[in-house]
Amino acid sequence: MNAKSLENDIPDDIRDAFSEIQEFRGKPDPDYDQYFVTLDTSYQRILLENPRNYDHKRIVFLGDMDLSSLTLGMIAKPRDIAVMDIDKKIPEIIFKMKFDYKIRSIKFINHDIRIRMLNIMKNQFNYIFLEPPFTKEGLEVGLSRAVQCAIKESDSRIILTFDNRTEKDGWIEEMVELMNLEIDKKIQDFNKYEFQTPFRRFTSDIYLLKVKKDTKETITNHYFGPMYFRESTTSPKPYKCKCGKIHLVGEKGDFKTLSILEETHCPECKYGGPFLYNSTVNME
Numbered sequence: 591m592n593a594k595s596l597e598n599d600i601p602d603d604i605r606d607a608f609s610e611i612q613e614f615r616g617k618p619d620p621d622y623d624q625y626f627v628t629l630d631t632s633y634q635r636i637l638l639e640n641p642r643n644y645d646h647k648r649i650v651f652l653g654d655m656d657l658s659s660l661t662l663g664m665i666a667k668p669r670d671i672a673v674m675d676i677d678k679k680i681p682e683i684i685f686k687m688k689f690d691y692k693i694r695s696i697k698f699i700n701h702d703i704r705i706r707m708l709n710i711m712k713n714q715f716n717y718i719f720l721e722p723p724f725t726k727e728g729l730e731v732g733l734s735r736a737v738q739c740a741i742k743e744s745d746s747r748i749i750l751t752f753d754n755r756t757e758k759d760g761w762i763e764e765m766v767e768l769m770n771l772e773i774d775k776k777i778q779d780f781n782k783y784e785f786q787t788p789f790r791r792f793t794s795d796i797y798l799l800k801v802k803k804d805t806k807e808t809i810t811n812h813y814f815g816p817m818y819f820r821e822s823t824t825s826p827k828p829y830k831c832k833c834g835k836i837h838l839v840g841e842k843g844d845f846k847t848l849s850i851l852e853e854t855h856c857p858e859c860k861y862g863g864p865f866l867y868n869s870t871v872n873m874e
Contacts (some may be wrong), residue, residue: 597630604633604664611657615840618655618785622677623723623818625783627656634780635719638749638798641666647716650674650739652703652732657683658719663693671696672715674703697826703731704813709739715739721751724788726761731817733765734807745773746801751781753794755793762797766866768808772800788819815848815867828868833859836868 591767607631618624627635635658636644644666651659651673659673673684673696685700701708703722718739722732727751739745748771752762766773787794816827826843828836829851835858837851838844845851852863 596634599631600629601665604661605629607660607664608632608657610690611660611686614686615655615657615683616678619677620820621818622653622655623728623788623820624655624677625785625787628782628784629813630698631780631782632656632658633661633816635751635796636665638775638796639717639747644668644717648714649717649719650711650715651719652717652723652735652739653677655680656721660691660693662688663687663696664691665841667725668695671703672699672711673697674699674701674711676700676702689865703735704817706811707735712738713741716744716746718740718746719750720748724753724794725817725819725821727815728811728819729761730765731809731813733769733771737771737801737805737807738768738810740805742801742803742805748797748799748801750797750799751794752797753787753789753791753832765808766799770802770805772802774798774800812864814864821847821867829865830868831856831859831861831865833861837865 618626644662646667646669648664648670649668649672653675654673655677659671662668665670671693673680681698684696687693687696718736720732720736722728733748734748736748740748762773775798777796779793781794783792786792821827826838826840829839829848830836833856835856837856839848839851840846845854849866851865855862
């Protein structure tokens with residue numbers, strides 16, 4: 591099943607608002623695995639559900655440099671729209687949405703999904719929009735946070751964007767089974783990108799996932815490993831000890847696996863972990 595373009599059906603007010611904020615947003619930041627979808631895709635994501643279904647509901651976007659929250663806020667009347675991100679441009683974008691385009695229900699939450707989910711966000715939302723990094727680690731971390739945000743006692747939905755091709759076949763199904771989710775719908779090549787993804791593609795798939803009463807995340811606490819695509823290489827990965835010592839973990843590193851490092855402890859201070867993955871993106 592493939593999505594048909596609605597480019598000619600997009601209302602002028604949404605088109606104008608998207609164009610203004612898109613210019614203000616600037617270019618994608620590779621540090622955050624950003625690619626930016628087209629206006630048509632951003633609009634169609636919201637129309638996967640009847641807009642009336644969002645009315646008086648609580649919605650969260652775990653990252654939204656694609657600006658889908660703009661469309662949702664302009665065509666529906668949700669109780670709350672929360673945008674959780676660490677990109678420093680997002681607060682100003684949300685400010686413009688709230689005051690320039692009268693989306694009063696929208697709010698920004700500065701939070702890195704590698705950090706355990708805020709208690710005030712758990713079991714609170716009817717719809718969760720998620721586009722994690724296109725890695726297995728990113729998928730598991732992102733889905734875990736989405737599950738934590740979802741209301742388990744209602745018909746909550748996770749709208750997941752992910753490129754699930756070739757070597758990644760089965761990742762979605764594996765995570766769905768582990769977390770006891772249910773795939774309600776999959777649309778191949780739904781998302782169209784303005785910029786090429788790391789797989790040299792301009793499309794990705796979208797999934798509608800049902801949350802059940804006994805759905806449960808696999809990553810409950812902090813996640814200290816690699817997550818972004820640029821970090822998913824075979825070269826040794828740097829892990830930082832609390833004493834400041836950097837240890838390279840991998841086949842050609844100081845320790846072959848993180849488990850071995852934890853078992854043998856840091857040679858400098860004898861600390862046994864946890865060790866923090868030394869990402870170029872700082873946890874804030």
